[in-house]
Amino acid sequence: MKIPLSWLREFVALPDSLSDLIATMDDLGLVVEGVEHVGEGLEDVIVARIDAIAAIVGADRVRLVTVDAGQGPLDIVCGATNFALGNHVPLAPVGAVLPGGFAIAERKMRGVTSNGMLCSSRELHLSDDHAGLMLLDEMITPVVGQKLTDALGIVADVVLDISIEGNRPDAWSIVGVARDLAARFGVALRLPEVTTPDAGVATSSTVRASLDAPELCGRLTVSLLENVIVGPSPAHLAQRLTMAGMRPISNVVDASNLVMLELGQPTHPYDADHVDGRTIGVRAARVGETLETLDGTVRPLAQPGRGLGDAGDDCVIVDGSDRVIGLAGVMGGASSEISDATTAVLLEAAYFDPMTIARTSKRHGLRSEASNRFERGVDPTLALYAVGRFVALLRESSPSVVWCAEPLDLHGTTPTPPTVTLREGDVERTLGVAIDGPEVKAILEALDFTVDGGTTLQVTPPARRLDVRAGAAGRADVIEEIARLYSYNRLPRRTPTWPQPGGLSERQKVRRRLRDALVDLGMSEAWTPSLVSEAEFDLLHPGVARVRITNPLASEESVLRTTLVTGLVQAWARNAERGLGDVVLGEIGTVFTHPDATTTSRQTRGGANGAVALTLPHENERATIVFGRADDSALTAVAFWQSVATRLGLVEVTVRSTAAPAGLHPTRAACLTTADGTVIGYVGEVDPQLVEGVANVPTRRLGVLDLDLDVVFRVVANASNDQRVSVPSRYPSASLDLAFVVPDHLHAGDLAATLRGSSELVESIELFDVYRGEHLPSGTRSLAYALRLGAADRTLSEAELAQLRSGLIATAAALGAAIRS
């Protein structure tokens, strides 16, 4: 909201220092977001008449203009073309300093001398208009040589742009802001002068009003104004509106806008002679009705909306034939607009149910200054006071206006202000400081709250404070008002302590260890989008149910991802396009499975009051690393995994070739399996088809490691908490190499584990060679293991070692692995 200080000052005395004022407003929660100085730095600008226009040789963008500003002809070089001989324009002569600090000096160009500058409206900081020079003939009867400020009646002013919080509709007006400031400064609020209805014929003799929707419209007032002369507003009111960001239209419309800005009450003027039966009715729209709004759209009314709880209630204004002529509080119809010919005005000032206006406005995609105010809540008692102010303003340009006696005033349902009990100590219990009773009382009364009682206070807000609720919530609302006026920054600060220890959960600790390990081992951490396109989804899961976004920003990001692999491959490809593909990229993030595609969807509650059972997607945290360096492959990924496993203490996890999940290379993938068969992830290469599908660069082998963290966290936490550590034997151990011919179905890790478990004398075993070739039967390969053998209490003898060797060979043979001689 833009607030010209000259306007604000009419209602409250302001401090001399602008920075003090801004600091105070910020501290009150009336946050100043912009400060604009209007009409300053124009002292040197004068009115000049165009007397000659000539081309300049060699220049086609500028012309030489000769003007008279009262002291003989002056040559000015000018780039604008929107003027003609005899026009009057603002001239900044040599020596002038324009707003923003631009100093005008004599300039020579193309062999001519320019003795000043002819100005656009924007160059003078008077408006945003920069289409050409400011043409004064359209605005005033100009006098050559007159100061521009005198000619236009410009008074220097400051306009503050402040943002009003959603719970403070009462402050969304000049007077509302003035009221907060008056309360803070402890000075009087000077309310504007208003008129009262004239004596004479009662309004009801020619005008009708009806209110058939008391739930939707809490109050409807209809006033008849006669002898109206429609014309422009007086200059000072027009300037006020302009500074506040609205365009002057006519005195009647301007008065309506001025009242809305000043008091916060929207009003709607109708040409009384174009409203059938001079009747303003308010009712709920009926199914099947339509309204053509000013933008030419025909809108079906009373249609339930998409949003929860939106039953489609539209509150409408109807005329004497019960025909819909406007969406109440949102937008009027064209037929009854004020025109130059209007002489009688029906003025509607009302209170509409905020939720109804909010839903109507959202459903129809229509917002207006009025709807914005009604949906937050307008003071239900303000209507006729606002009309009084409207009439007073209108009389400045149309003095003979008659406000007919006894304006129609119909009441529906309005909120009853609650009475909030403030017990002794409540303020201290919330704010941590005791503010004494008289100060609390003074603060609240300055804001027009009614305060009764002694140690326990009964507090009733004024009607405009629709934000104050009943009960405990209302107490919090009232205490916020006390704190706000007292000043948040005067409240004490205390850093609390408590006996419960802080810290990370087991899961979070493992996540940190994992992230550290991945980074240490070479992963650069990426952040890829959680939302992917349908096509990207179909690359991996054609036809599978997917979690769609109803209102995506773009179709490229409209489905929740089921894997991190795709995004990482894309990130790799983008780097590869720049010749930077030698990179290991990884991410720890969440993937989502549609409830129809999983047996582990999440059950929760939603809907109105959380009463509806809802099934949500399964969320799975994963860590995925894509290896994109020149010689990377599944082997790199396996080696990387082994190091990660060592760091996390997952030594019992084996790598087993497996049917690859979507996105992995079908014949170069393995699953990572714990001793009890739990799969904690996959390792291998990215499916070449996927790489081709998302990358615009020559593809290469991309290694991949994809861990299911929901499982990893559990397994690691179990493995590391009570891990037993044994002391190595002090006696020398012996090494032994054994090579077996092993059928393909027997896993190298299983054989190793069996051998290791066959005797407590086996300290360690490690695969060191794999051979496939012509000397071996088909369907087998040779696996060579290095073993260390030893005992805790002695050095093993030759005989013991020989016996152990035979035992190991027999164990292997039992599994189908024959010793190679």
Place this chain on the structure above:
Amino acid sequence: MTASPLDNLSAQTDELLATVAAFDSLEQLVEGEPFVTGKRSILSALQKSLGQLAPEDRKDAGALLQEARRRVEAAFDERRATLTSAARAQALEADRLDLGDVVVAQVRAPYTAGHPGIVAATQRQLEDVFIGMGFTVADGPEVESDWYNFEALNIPPAHPSRGMWDTFYVDLGEPETVVLRTHTSPTQIHLMEAAVQSGTLPIHSVMPGRCYRRDTPDARHLAAFHQIEGLVVDRGITFADLAGVIDTFTRAYFGADIQSRLRPAFFPFTEPSAEFEITCTLCRGEGCRTCSQTGWIELGGCGMLDPAVLEAVGIDGDEWSGFAFGFGIDRCAQMRHQIADMRALIENDVRFLRQFS
């Protein structure tokens, strides 16, 4: 009746189908294409010969030819799909590698250390400050129901205050009942519900995580972003504790010379509510373009838990009170590391990633 050029069409079609079925490799298929469906196909010759026909016969003949072509092309496409799939299967088979047999010692890669994500690293720093102050850390889901994301936080259905969040809705359940969480606040509700159920109040937790707003990305905003939220529910907690926690955190994270201040604001889930601002970290309070010459920059929102929220989760507001606060992790990273354009965070350019350690 004269002989039609299409008299032998049926036999010719069968011959073409046989040719297609006989293609044995993708190479053969590519070579054969012009003769089967392309310019040198008998079908193309027949097409040209239709001109000889009487005009009244042309339409029917054309339709016959069209049908024959459709059959041949369908067979061709099917054969191509079969051969492509076979070729892929063959290539994959040739590529087969038993990863169970990998001898790690032989493939041990020369590793160079990587780089943590700037957001993840910032999140950890923030967590550590709060852990030092006695907070635990809680995670929560990213897809939420409207109850957790809005209603339990005192934002009723269709209420204008929902407009404060530009929400992505998920196509599940009734319209607008499932959302991508717009803030980490739903995790507060989960925590409080769980603590009430298990009788484990008090709560002192921070909740970091990814959130989503339907907001066109620019230099300062991304549609996905990370937030950290704090929640304290305990006996005797006041606004003074909130202001103290904010202040202690500010100095611990941003530096001893950085101050915090609070000013009134509105959030449906807290009352009294405040925005918290800190000394501009760029100019140290002197006034610069980043802080619009004010010396202060807005960091986040906070306030005392609204009684309506306590009621929604079944906490007795006469016994317990609490506060919540929240702010952007990405924004902290942006401030601390002076990232000129937030979009760099999701572009994953390795030249960006490598700067951070």
